Amino acid sequence: MATKVLIVEDEEQIARFVELELRHEGYMTDKAVDGRTGLEKAESGEYDIVLLDIMLPELNGLEVLRRLRKTSEVPVILLTARDSVMDKVSGLDLGADDYVTKPFAIEELLARIRVALKKKGSQAKDEGGKLTWHELMVDPAAYSVTYGGAPIELSKREFDLLALLLTNRNIVLGRDTLLQKVCGYDYVGETNVIDVYIRYLRSKIDERFGVHMIQTVRGVGYVIKDE
Numbered sequence: 001m002a003t004k005v006l007i008v009e010d011e012e013q014i015a016r017f018v019e020l021e022l023r024h025e026g027y028m029t030d031k032a033v034d035g036r037t038g039l040e041k042a043e044s045g046e047y048d049i050v051l052l053d054i055m056l057p058e059l060n061g062l063e064v065l066r067r068l069r070k071t072s073e074v075p076v077i078l079l080t081a082r083d084s085v086m087d088k089v090s091g092l093d094l095g096a097d098d099y100v101t102k103p104f105a106i107e108e109l110l111a112r113i114r115v116a117l118k119k120k121g122s123q124a125k126d127e128g129g130k131l132t133w134h135e136l137m138v139d140p141a142a143y144s145v146t147y148g149g150a151p152i153e154l155s156k157r158e159f160d161l162l163a164l165l166l167t168n169r170n171i172v173l174g175r176d177t178l179l180q181k182v183c184g185y186d187y188v189g190e191t192n193v194i195d196v197y198i199r200y201l202r203s204k205i206d207e208r209f210g211v212h213m214i215q216t217v218r219g220v221g222y223v224i225k226d227e
Contacts, residue, residue, distance in 0.1 A: 003117065004028040006047040008038030008064065009079065010056055014102070018051065021106045027113075035059025042068050042076075049116055051109075052096075054080040054087065062090055069095040075116040077109075085176040092181070098171055115170045118226075131166040133213060133224060136205065138163055147209050154204065157182055161197050162205075165214065165224045174221040198222060 005022055009015040010033045019029045030047070032038035035056040042050050042064070050068075054061035065076055078091045078099040088099050097116045100109055131138040135148040140163060145152040154162065161182045165173065178194045198214060206213055215223050 002026055002028045003048045004030070004046060005113070006030050006032065006038070006041055006050045008032045008035070008042070008050065008056065008061070009053045010034060011053075014079075018106070018109070021110070025110060033057075035061065035064045039064045039067055042074060043071055045072065045074075047074060049075045049077065049113060051077050051079055051113075054078055054091070062087075062094060065091065065094045065096060075119070077112055077116055079104075085180060088174075088177055089180045092168075092177065119170055131163060133166060133169070134211065135209075136213070138166060147205060150209075152204055152208075154201075158197055158200055158204075161194070162201055165222060169224050170226060172217045172220050172223040178221060194222075 003026075005027050007015050007018055007022075007029060009018070009031070012033075015031050015033070019031060022029050030041065032041050036058040038050075038052065038056065039059060041047070042052075052061045052064060056064070059067075061078060061080075065078070068074070068076070073095075075097045076095070078088075078096045079102060080087055080091075080099060081102045091099055097119065098112050100112060129139075129141060131140070137146045138159075139145075143159065145154055145159065145162070161178065164178065164181055175194045182197070183193065198216075202214060205211065213224055215225060217223055
């Protein structure tokens with residue numbers, strides 16, 4: 001059965017463009033032009049993924065997402081004309097799986113849809129709430145990290161950064177997003193602090209165990225992939 005996508009977008013030209021491209025790729029689509037209708041449709045459970053604009057009439061996209069996450073874990077990709085770090089962080093905090101800033105190339109959107117659907121089918125968390133990657137095991141409840149049973153000592157920020165990357169596996173997270181999520185919204189300090197913590201993690205995990213876990217996406221940020 002074809003994947004069904006809900007497009008919640010009040011700009012008719014954008015909605016129609018995305019709809020045509022998705023149908024061309026074999027997706028089934030449905031549309032809503034305001035937040036309230038979009039929320040009702042998304043809560044129905046009929047859709048495999050939701051493309052959600054932030055600037056919507058009646059209910060804005062972030063409020064739609066907040067309410068939707070009370071009842072559903074359907075993947076949500078935010079579409080926003082506002083390239084603000086705070087908008088992106090707010091969306092991720094509310095449970096968005098990803099975001100795309102307008103104007104966007106349709107190839108980028110299609111790629112992010114594929115990643116979100118793949119993530120839905122293969123969650124990083126196991127039944128015990130642990131985060132895994134190959135032989136790496138991160139236990140948030142016990143605040144412990146092991147690789148093949150060998151313990152790894154991490155600082156709080158190193159641990160939080162690793163857990164964030166694992167929770168968003170296969171999704172590239174920008175340095176600004178990582179900085180705000182790991183160091184706090186009001187962090188004041190060196191802007192390359194995330195790069196420093198990435199180096200620490202690589203020395204403690206990648207180099208120690210001979211793996212290539214944390215990948216750099218040049219000019220964007222970092223990602224941990226399933227492969």
